[in-house]
Amino acid sequence: RRSGQYTMNHDHSKKTTDGASFDRSGSQDSLDELSMDDYWKELENIHETRGNNHEERVALVVKEPDEGELEEEWLKEAGLSNLFGESSGDSLESVVFLSTLTRTQKAAVEKRVETVTQTMRKKNKQHQIPDVRDIFRLQNDSKGKVCDGSEPSTARTSENKNETQDGTKGPKFSLGTDEQKSLLEDMPVLDTDINLEIPFAEQAANLKDKSVGKMCKGGGGDTLLPNFRLPKDKTGTTKIGDLAPQDMKKVYSLALIELTALYDILGTEFKQQKAVKIKTKDSGLFGVPLTVLLEQDQKKVPGTKIPLIFQKLIAQIEEATLETEGLLRIPGVATRVKSLCQELEAKFYEGTFNWENVKQHDAASLLKLFIRELPQPLLTVEYLKAFQDVQNLPTKKQQLQALNLLVLLLPEANRDTLKVLLEFLQRVIDHRDKNKMTLKNVAMVMAPNLFTFHGFGSKTIEQSEFVMAAGTANVMRFMIQYQKLLWTIPKFIVNQVRKQNTEHQKKEKKDKAMKKLLKKMAYDREKHEKQEKTPNDADVPQGVIRVQAPHLSKVSMAIQLTEELKAGDIVARFLSQKSGNVQTLKKEEVFLYEIGGNIGERCLDDDTYMKDLYQLNPNAEWVVKSKQS
Secondary structure, eight states: OHHHHHHHTHHHHHHHHHHHHHHHOOTTOOOOTTTHHHHHHHHHHHHHHHHHOOSOOOOOOEEOOOTTHHHHHHHHHTTOGGGSSGGGGOOHHHHHHHHTOOHHHHHHHHHHHHHHHHHHHHHHHTOOOOOHHHHHHHHHTTHHHHHHTOSHHHHHHHHHHHHHHHTOOSOOOOOSSHHHHHHHHHOOOOTTBOOOSSOHHHHHHHHHHHTTTTOOSSOOSSSOOOOOBOOOOTTOOEETTSBOHHHHHHHHHHHHHHHHHHHHHTTOOOOOOEEOOOOOOSSSSTTOOHHHHHHHHHHHSTTOOSOHHHHHHHHHHHHHOTTOTTTTTSOOOHHHHHHHHHHHHHHTTTTOOOGGGOOHHHHHHHHHHHHHHSSSOTTOHHHHHHHHHGGGSSSHHHHHHHHHHHHHHSOHHHHHHHHHHHHHHHHHHHTHHHHOOOHHHHHHHHHHHHHSOTTSOHHHHHHTHHHHHHHHHHHHHHHHHTHHHHTEEOHHHHHHHHHHHHHHHHHHHHHHHHTTOHHHHHHHHHHHHHHHOOGGGSOOOTTEEEEEOTTTOSSOEEEEOOTTOBHHHHHHHHHTSOOHHHHHSOGGGEEEEEEETTEEEEEOOTTOBHHHHHHHOTTOEEEEEESOO
């Protein structure tokens, strides 16, 4: 048994393994047999800790869904549950949503709607229900056709889509159209450029058409990680946290559909898992759901988004110095970690816990224990398997695109905690010359803590353990290496949100007209605006925007748009004023916001070119404010 070997040769193997793997590796070395040792040792430590924990954890049961259930659940998650069942009459909302989808996204939705309706028919007719795989087989026959748009249903939907696009006045948002295909072909793209303007599934379909039969399976983990970069976007890069909640809901639905479309095109099955509810602790530190922890922490520190114990453990590890050799790899003393764990449970919130005696390796073990003991995995039951399956996608770029969409699908608490963890891991790697913890080593040690989850029937894990080990370590490397890219909302999704908002506004206008309230509303609005507007507000000349900064200045500022004017320049103009409030604000906390028009609210990065953005959203209002307000 592997474990015996490690306990016997522990010290010896540690030295030789580390020495050898470190000498041979840059920070992005390949995953070889030798470096896998760190993974198995970590797994060994985890099993040991579990062994010492006599209160046996309740394993989380993952339910195998019935036929059609998965698809039904998927349509609900995508916000399209009114396409089927009793509420199917009320699908106007969905029609607007569907009109903004690309060809590949529509194909993904059609595929699932068809499965659900077939299942419903069968249940009603009491027929023999065929295997789900047969249904998929039938639909896979048309998969190739969907890519080139020759499938009748796809051709039909894209005609309708063009009608709505051409009928639209104002800015055009490029989606999966033919115009986009030519865009794809004309673009001189570097292999390492991540294109966020064209939907990922459309890029994959185009690649597939071009290189039929050339696509190699399995992204392979044993090459250096490419230096992926985001080409600059003149209308500004949108990060997670920059959009208002109502637009983030739309982002979630679109990311789910896009990820599914991408997996469909690449022939990988995308399955969300479903957890059966289990009784969890409703107070304490370890083994408590993230949401419960945050609720209890927000009573102590209002507005906190990361569990306090998690923040404190990271701070404790960093306080000692990140140069300690073998940091995160060398485990703390199991018995000591266990008693610290109990002591923290009793004293952490009272503020009587003595941190001075906590050794660094023990704190690191506690941090990993915290992640493992969460009643549901940090990457969630729904998507843990999808995160693992990223390793099966054909190219590294597609793996990165899938991870980007998966991060968008995580609940806010999980995503925020994961971000803090990945940033911390990067800081550990930044000290690799001293601590000997390269990207590869850190990924090896952390992968078992995030991916081998106590609830996922361990038998299946045992059988494919070796394959999974290398794969999850690779996914872990990707998440650490490309974390900045992963927290970006792709432009094509933001554009689809803008298009949805525009379509909704049109629909609302029609509804109002029908109710004959327009006259009264126009009259009221005029009266209201007259009271609101100061004389200099009334007529803003062409090419000029009016920027408000209610927290900084009593007067708004009229700003002439030029080709080179950026959001950061406008913020700087307000901050250069000598009024009272300005002095108390830090420059890095103040941003220009785009509000209304075809977006709810969006925080702009300082490098956003204002003229380009104004053309994209001419009806927006512009407000300078701090992120807190």
